[in-house]
Structures are given as C-alpha cells and as structure tokens.
Amino acid sequence: MSTPPPKSVxxxxxxxxxxxxxxxxxxxxLSYLAIWLEKLGIKLAEVRVVPDVQTMIVGAVNALRADYDYVFTTGGIGPTHDDITVDAIAAAFGVEVEFNREALAVLEDHYEDGDFNDARRRMARAPVGAALVDNPVSKAPGFQIGNVFVLAGIPRVNRAMLESLKDRLVGGAPMLTRSVGAELAEGAIAYRLGEIQNAFTLVSIGSYPYYRAEAYGVTLVLRSVDREQIDAAFAEVLAMITDSGAAPNLDPSNLV
Amino acid sequence: MSTPPPKSVxxxxxxxxxxxxxxxxxxxxLSYLAIWLEKLGIKLAEVRVVPDVQTMIVGAVNALRADYDYVFTTGGIGPTHDDITVDAIAAAFGVEVEFNREALAVLEDHYEDGDFNDARRRMARAPVGAALVDNPVSKAPGFQIGNVFVLAGIPRVNRAMLESLKDRLVGGAPMLTRSVGAELAEGAIAYRLGEIQNAFTLVSIGSYPYYRAEAYGVTLVLRSVDREQIDAAFAEVLAMITDSGAAPNLDPSNLV
Structure with a gap:
C-alpha cells in the first residue's frame, strides 16, 4: 500500500x-522567514519586492494570496507619509480602513499622553475585519486579514511578530535536508548527479558552485519530505563524490 | 518655460x-545591482525570487519584460540538471534553444580536450537569436534576448557580466540622494515630514526607523532627479531635525 504524497503547504x-x-x-x-517556515512544514515558494506604490502592492498581494496558502508582507506600517501598506492591503481586499480599537488601546497605554499624536494614531489603523498581530518590541501591531500577515520590516520587530502569530499557521510534512560540499567542478559531476536526481523523484537536488580566491567547488543540497528516499539519494551522492576523487565535506555550511 | 520631467528608465x-x-x-x-543601475540612471523597480521551476520562470519573465525597460535574471545557467534558466527563457520568448557557436568556441578554448564533456557543452546552449554576455571569470557566458539579460548568480561572476554588458544599457537622468540620521522617533516628526513631502513633488522622501540595544532613531533618505528641489527639501529636513531638539547625523550609512 503506497502512502499518498504529503500535503505541501x-x-x-x-x-x-x-x-x-x-x-x-x-x-x-527573507532568509530568516524561509528557515522559520521550513521548521513548521511550510515552504517559502515565491518572494517579491515592490516599491511604496499602492498599485504595485495591491497587484502583488492579490496575485500571491491567490497562489499560496500564506502571504507575509514586511514594511510600510509605521507612522510616516511613506507608510502606505495598511491602505494598500485594505484596497487589495476591497474593505475600508478603520481605527482598530484594540490597537488604539495598546498604543494609548504605551505612549505618554502628550506623545500620542495623530501620526502615532495612524499606527492603530487596520483594514476592517483584520486580526491584530502582537508586537512585543515596539507595541505598534501588525495584522492578519484572510491568509495575509502584515508585519513590520525591522528585523527585530518582524521576528517578534512571527512568534506572536505562530499558532495561526498549519504546516505540512517537515522538509528534510542533507548537504555536502566537495572540491569538484560542477561540470565533472553533472551527468551522474542528473542520473541520481532522475532515480529519486521525491528528492530535489540542488547544485551550487562556489569560487574563492584559493579554491573552487560545489555544494550539493538534497531536500525531501521522504526520509527513506533522501537517505538513499544522499548515499549515492557521497559515493559519486568519492568516485570522482574528492573528499565529501559534511559541514559545507561555510562554503556558499 | 518649464522643462519636461526627465525620462525614467x-x-x-x-x-x-x-x-x-x-x-x-x-x-x-540585489543591492549591488540596484546601486550599479542607479549610477547609470536606471531605477530598479521590482524584484522577484522564483524556484527552479519552468512555469514560474516563464510567468515572471514575461510579466517583467512587458512592464520594465530592462530585466536581469540571476542563477540557473550552469551545467547541472537544476540549471533550467536557458530553456525557460527560450520558452518565455517562444523560440528554440541551440548550441551557440560563439559560446562553444569560448568553452572549447577554455577546457582541456578530455574535460569538455556533455554537461559543460550544455553551458553553450542559448535561445535562438540571443547575444552573448562575456564572462571573464569562469568563461561560460550569459546572454541577452530582447530586453532580458540572463546572468550567473555567483556574485563575482554576476558583477563581471554586468561590466561586460554595460554599453548596451541606455539610462535616464541620474538619481540624486541625500541622507541624514537623527535620534528621533518617527512618530515625533511624521507630521512635519509629511508636509515637506507634499511641498516637493519631485522628491521622494523615505523614513526608516532603527532600533538598537542602546538607541533608536530614524534615517531619512531623499531621492530626486531634480537638484534644486532635493537641496531645498533637504534644507527643510535638517531644520526639522534641529527644531525637534536633535542633531543631524550627516553620515547615517551605518545606522540602518
């Protein structure tokens, strides 16, 4: 009896x-989010970078939220004139922007009376129907609407917000990875590596060359949700490296 | 007589x-390309990251080449099975892939006879009608087809290829920038900053907060192709900082 392929999120x-x-x-x-999501069994499948222009944000959000299970946005939720993400997300969903009562309460509590000016009140604006995402670092919250999470761009705040929303995500099968480096030219192993890839359809094999002043080589990265296939494929990759006259470097993280 | 707005590329x-x-x-x-293009009067206006999947590459290339003057791709032009960029670009343009004679000659010259195997010959494949982009680092060329430049992802090779293709780009008016940092909260200056932005329509003002263990503050970046407007707007920004009780930091490059 074969098991169905694991659900991909x-x-x-x-x-x-x-x-x-x-x-x-x-x-x-990007890199932090990718690794963080992978641990939850969620694959980061596309990234876009757009300017602070509403039509660009709306177009990208609507394309991405239709194609993927979750969308994360970073940036543009502060108090200044160039922070237009809230309005753009509301426009993408076709809803109004309102002062979110919960966000207002958090910010009123955070600022001294005289400091809670109109610009800072802007940070309590959210699309109608949005659920807040707590910001334990600097208080002004992010929010979720539909499958879209709207987060701060500052890395420290972004990471704290991810922890706040973690329980709302449902992942799939966890991704397994195996990596090995070798001082071999890609062109010398490409044919046999292609054969290994063809033999293991549940494994994705990436080949990443590097050039340094003193050396060149390649890092091979195997990824799969299937433990049996990834281990069998990895054994063949290691044999290929040895057969090619090189030594497998099993700690290649510093090579690429 | 008013001058027409400068052409934006x-x-x-x-x-x-x-x-x-x-x-x-x-x-x-990304960052290197953005700054390199800016010096040529070309604005990097969108970035996408897609996996090694042909349909994803085709969709993105066709969307981007319709919307922008130039498109640069990085990655996927090596000799291994996961290098599918050449075929994807050809598919996007609806043309066949061929062994490019000029590329074959370069690679035949580079490799010893026994080393020029089928995998390495793959690196001489290009869409019909493509013009090569020289690779002085590791020889295997990139190429240009239409307004799309297909380049290596390895930074050292990528940068060398950019120098090779530089003469094929026609830029617009060069972008001017002015930056200043201040130990002020964004929310404290947001209102007046918005007024300055409204007064100078040819200047784009960005506000970027930072949080450090020991301090927080904001970096303000003005960008324009109009020297008179950017200098006038920058003078007002400096006055705003001083009026807010802070000292302008005119070397804020280390703050964000």
Missing part, C-alpha cells in the same frame, strides 16, 4: 519598500 | 533559485 513573502529597491538597505527577513 | 531583477527561497543562501546581487 506554501507561503510567499512580499517585501514592501523603496529602501530595498534602491540598494541602500539589505533585506534581512 | 526602469529595470527588474528576477532571482532564480531554490537555494534563495530555502534561506540557505542569502542573495548578494
């Missing part, structure tokens, strides 16, 4: 911000 | 690779 990330597209700020959330 | 980046979406490899090309 997918997510997309939408990074909102001119500062990423201008190159002056390096995104620090 | 735009580009998109398509990052192809499971290794980015799994979080195990951090992209190192």
């Amino acid at each position: 997918t997510a997309a990330l939408l990074i909102i911000g001119d500062e990423i597209l201008s190159g002056r700020t390096e995104d620090a959330n | 735009t580009a998109a980046l398509l990052i192809i690779g499971d290794e980015i979406l799994s979080g195990r490899t951090e992209d190192a090309n």
Whole structure:
C-alpha cells in the first residue's frame, strides 16, 4: 500500500519598500522567514519586492494570496507619509480602513499622553475585519486579514511578530535536508548527479558552485519530505563524490 | 518655460533559485545591482525570487519584460540538471534553444580536450537569436534576448557580466540622494515630514526607523532627479531635525 504524497503547504513573502529597491538597505527577513517556515512544514515558494506604490502592492498581494496558502508582507506600517501598506492591503481586499480599537488601546497605554499624536494614531489603523498581530518590541501591531500577515520590516520587530502569530499557521510534512560540499567542478559531476536526481523523484537536488580566491567547488543540497528516499539519494551522492576523487565535506555550511 | 520631467528608465531583477527561497543562501546581487543601475540612471523597480521551476520562470519573465525597460535574471545557467534558466527563457520568448557557436568556441578554448564533456557543452546552449554576455571569470557566458539579460548568480561572476554588458544599457537622468540620521522617533516628526513631502513633488522622501540595544532613531533618505528641489527639501529636513531638539547625523550609512 503506497502512502499518498504529503500535503505541501506554501507561503510567499512580499517585501514592501523603496529602501530595498534602491540598494541602500539589505533585506534581512527573507532568509530568516524561509528557515522559520521550513521548521513548521511550510515552504517559502515565491518572494517579491515592490516599491511604496499602492498599485504595485495591491497587484502583488492579490496575485500571491491567490497562489499560496500564506502571504507575509514586511514594511510600510509605521507612522510616516511613506507608510502606505495598511491602505494598500485594505484596497487589495476591497474593505475600508478603520481605527482598530484594540490597537488604539495598546498604543494609548504605551505612549505618554502628550506623545500620542495623530501620526502615532495612524499606527492603530487596520483594514476592517483584520486580526491584530502582537508586537512585543515596539507595541505598534501588525495584522492578519484572510491568509495575509502584515508585519513590520525591522528585523527585530518582524521576528517578534512571527512568534506572536505562530499558532495561526498549519504546516505540512517537515522538509528534510542533507548537504555536502566537495572540491569538484560542477561540470565533472553533472551527468551522474542528473542520473541520481532522475532515480529519486521525491528528492530535489540542488547544485551550487562556489569560487574563492584559493579554491573552487560545489555544494550539493538534497531536500525531501521522504526520509527513506533522501537517505538513499544522499548515499549515492557521497559515493559519486568519492568516485570522482574528492573528499565529501559534511559541514559545507561555510562554503556558499 | 518649464522643462519636461526627465525620462525614467526602469529595470527588474528576477532571482532564480531554490537555494534563495530555502534561506540557505542569502542573495548578494540585489543591492549591488540596484546601486550599479542607479549610477547609470536606471531605477530598479521590482524584484522577484522564483524556484527552479519552468512555469514560474516563464510567468515572471514575461510579466517583467512587458512592464520594465530592462530585466536581469540571476542563477540557473550552469551545467547541472537544476540549471533550467536557458530553456525557460527560450520558452518565455517562444523560440528554440541551440548550441551557440560563439559560446562553444569560448568553452572549447577554455577546457582541456578530455574535460569538455556533455554537461559543460550544455553551458553553450542559448535561445535562438540571443547575444552573448562575456564572462571573464569562469568563461561560460550569459546572454541577452530582447530586453532580458540572463546572468550567473555567483556574485563575482554576476558583477563581471554586468561590466561586460554595460554599453548596451541606455539610462535616464541620474538619481540624486541625500541622507541624514537623527535620534528621533518617527512618530515625533511624521507630521512635519509629511508636509515637506507634499511641498516637493519631485522628491521622494523615505523614513526608516532603527532600533538598537542602546538607541533608536530614524534615517531619512531623499531621492530626486531634480537638484534644486532635493537641496531645498533637504534644507527643510535638517531644520526639522534641529527644531525637534536633535542633531543631524550627516553620515547615517551605518545606522540602518
């Protein structure tokens, strides 16, 4: 009796911000989110970066929320004029923006009376029907509407918000990975590696060359939800490396 | 007599690779490309990251090449089974893949006779009608078809390929930027900053808060192709910071 293939749960990330597209700020959330989701059995399947322009945000959110189980957005939920994410998400869902009572209560509690000005009140705005996502770092909350989670871009706040919303996510089978490095040229192993890939249909094999001043080589990464197949495929990859006259480096994390 | 607004030239980046979406490899090309393009008067306007899946690559390339003046892709042009970018780009343009004679000649010259195997010959494949992009680092070329430049993902190779293709790009007016940091909360300056933004329609003002263990503050970035407007807006931003009781930090590059 064969088991059905494990359910695959997918997510997309939408990074909102001119500062990423201008190159002056390096995104620090993609990689963290990918690894965090993988532990929950959720695969990050697409990422987009768009500017602080409402039509661009609306178009991307509506495309991604239709194609993936979950969508995470980062950026644009602060108090300044360039923070337009709340309005854009509401427009994408075709709902109004309101002052969220719960968010107002959190922020009123956080700021001294004279400091809770109109700009800061803007951070309590959310689409009608949204559920808040707590922000234990700087209080101004993110929110969830449908399958879309709207989060801060600042990495420390972003990560705290992920912990706040964790219980709302339902993952699939956890992804297993095996990695090995070797001082071999990709072109020298490509044929046999392709044969191994063809033999193990439940395993995805990635080949990532690196060039350093002193050396070049390749890191091979196997990914699967099937433990038996990944272990069998990995054994063949290790044999291929040895047969090619190289030594498998089983701690290749520093090579790519 | 008013001058017409400067022509805006735009580009998109398509990052192809499971290794980015799994979080195990951090992209190192986006920020470099953005700054490199800006110097040529070209604005990076959208980025997408897709897996090594042909339908995903085709969909993204066709969407982006219709919307932007130039598209750059990174990744997936090596010799292994997971390098499917060439076939995907050809499919996007509806053309066949061929062995490019010029590329074959470069690679035949580069490899010793016995080393130029079928896998490495794959790196000479290109869509019919493509123009090569030289790779002075590791020889296997990238290529251009229409307004799409197909480049390697390894940063050292990617950067060398950009220099090779530079003369084929036609930029618009160069973007000017002014940055300043201040130990002020965004919420304290948001209102006046919004007024400055409204007064200078040719300037785009971004506000980027930071939180550190020992301090918090904001970096303000002004961008414009109009020197007169950006300088006038920047003077008002500096006055706003001083009026708010803080000292402008004119070297804020280390703050975000």
